[in-house]
Amino acid sequence: MSKRNRQDFENHQFINSEEIFTNNNNNMEEKAKFVKLEKEIFSYDVCFEIISMLDDSWFILNNCTLISKQFFNVIRERSKLVIKFKKKFTEKRVELFMKSQFMNSIVNVKFSSWLLDSFERAEFISEMKQLTSLNIYNNRIGDVGAKYINEMKQLTSLNIGGNRIGIKGAKLISEMKQLTSLHTYNNRIGDEGAKYISEMKQLTSLDIGGNQIGDEGAKLISGMKRLTSLHIYNNRIGDEGAKLISGMKQLTSLNIGVNEIGDEGAKLISGMKRLTSLQIYNNRIGDEGAKYISEMKQLTSLNIGGNELVMKELN
Template identity: 45%
Template sequence: MKQLTHLDLRNTGITKKSAELISNELPKLTYLNISYNDIRNEGAKYLSEMKQLTALEVYEIYLDIEGLSYLTELKQLTKLNVNTNLFGVEGCKIVSGMKQLKELWINENDIGDEGVKYLCELKSLTSLHLEENNIGVEGVKSLCSANLSHLATLEIRDNQLIEDDYQLFESMPQLIDLSLEW
C-alpha cells in the first residue's frame, strides 16, 4: 500500500491511531479524506507529519484550534476542507497563514464577518466555500474589496444576506461561479 497517492476513508470509524498508521505507512499520499471520523486534535497532529499532502478533507472530525494549528505545517497543501468543525474566528486567523491554499471549504464554522476578514488574506484562492457561517453584508464587503483576483468560485449560501445584497458581487468580475441563497 506504500504506493498509494489517493485515499478516501470518510465515515469509516477510524480513530487517531489509524491517523498515526496512515502518516507512518503511506509516504506517497497526496490526497486524503478522513472526514466524519473521530480523530480529533491528536489525529491532526499525526496528519501534520504528512508533508507531501496537497489535498486534505477533514470535515466533521471534531477539530478545534489546536488541531487546526497542526495542519498549518502542511506547506504543500493547496486544497483544504475543514467544514463543520466549529472553530469560529480563531480558526480563520490560523487558516489565514496558509498562503499556499487555492481551494478552501470552511462551511458551518460560525466565522461571521470578522472571520471573513482573515480569509481575505489568502490571495491565491481560486475557490472559497463559506456556507452557513453567519456572514452578513460587512463580510461580503470585505470579500469584494480584498482584491482576490484569482477567486473564480464562491459559495456563500445560507448566511445573513438578503436579496438586495447580491449587487455587492458586481465588484468581483473574476467570479465565474457564484452560489447564493437567502
C-alpha cells in the same frame, strides 16, 4: 461485467475490488491457463504500451493477466490501479487482499462509507507501497486510524473526513508533509486542531468544513499561502473571520457557506479578485451584501442561496 457496474466504472473511474482480488488472489496461478509461447513475441515495453491503451482496469486484471506470464508480469510491475471498496470487510477478505500480487500496483483507493469497524482490520492498506491517493471518509477510524495513515509517507492526497479523528488525529495528519490535498471535514478538531492543520504550508487544497474552528481557526488557516482551494463551511465564522479569509488573495475556489457572515463580510469577500468559484450560502447576507458579491464579474460559479435576500425584498 453487468451494465450497471460498467456504468459505475465509467462515472467514477473506479473498479470493484471484490472482483479484482477474488480473481487475482493467491490462487491465480491455479486458475489461470497461461498461453505457452516458445519465445516472447513482444518486448516488455511493447506489452506495456498495448496495456496502456486500455483504460478499463477491470478488463486488464481479469483478462489481460491471463494472456501469458509476460503480460501478467508487466501488469503487476507497471500498471497503476484505481480501486473502490464497496463491501463490508471480513477477515477472509483482508486475507485475500494481503496475498494479492497486485498490492504494489494500486495508486488510488476509495472506501465507501461505514465499511470498517476499526482501522486495524484494514491495516493492509499500509502495504500498498505505491498508494498516492486515499479516500477513507465516514469510516469511524478515530485517532488510532490517523496514526496508521500518518505512516503512509507516499500519500499526496487524503480524504479523512467524517472520522472523528479529533485534535490528536489532526496533529498526526499535520505531520504528513508530502500531502498537497487534504479533506478533514467533520472531525471535531476545533481551533486547536486547526492550529496543527495550518502548519501544513505545502497544501494547495484544503477542506476543513464542519469543525467549528471559529474566527480564531480562520485566522490560523489564513496563513496558508499556497492554498488555491479552501472549503471552510459550517465553522461559526463571522465578519472578522471573513476579513481574515479575504486576505488569501491567491484563492481561486472558496466555500465559506453555513457561517455567520453578514453584509460587511460579503464586502470583504468581494475583494478577492482571483476567485472563480464562490459558495457563500446560508449566511446572513442581505441585499447590500448581495450587491457586493454581484460585482465579482470574474466568477464562473456562485452559490449565495439561503441568505436574507428574499426576506428583505418582502419587507
